[in-house]
Amino acid sequence: MKSSEVIARRRALLVRIQTEGAEAAYGAALAVCQDAKAPAPARATCATTILRAGGFLNAREDHAPKEPHEMTPSELTARLAELRSSSGRAPEDTGESPDVFD
Numbered sequence: 001m002k003s004s005e006v007i008a009r010r011r012a013l014l015v016r017i018q019t020e021g022a023e024a025a026y027g028a029a030l031a032v033c034q035d036a037k038a039p040a041p042a043r044a045t046c047a048t049t050i051l052r053a054g055g056f057l058n059a060r061e062d063h064a065p066k067e068p069h070e071m072t073p074s075e076l077t078a079r080l081a082e083l084r085s086s087s088g089r090a091p092e093d094t095g096e097s098p099d100v101f102d
Contacts, residue, residue, distance in 0.1 A: 026050065 029046040032038050051057050068076060 022053075026053070 029049050032042050032046040033050065035043070048057070065079070066075065068079075071079065
């Protein structure tokens with residue numbers, strides 16, 4: 001088998017894993033969660049798996065503000081105004097030198 005064929009087959013398999021496999025895994029985990037006769041640890045594990053896959057267990061990261069290098073100029077301006085208003089400083093530049101002890 002040629003290396004280009006191997007790469008193509010791996011890509012196709014990866015697509016199936018990310019679609020069909022993920023759907024099957026979700027269905028199986030959901031079935032365990034909904035089965036009242038399933039052992040409690042199995043239900044808890046499946047519930048955690050579903051929540052983790054859905055991004056609910058790392059929600060703190062989702063609400064974190066963007067880093068300055070990720071912001072557009074208008075987002076930077078808005079964030080600076082927000083920070084200045086929360087610190088009690090005037091929104092426009094006062095012309096004073098910044099003080100490291102403020």
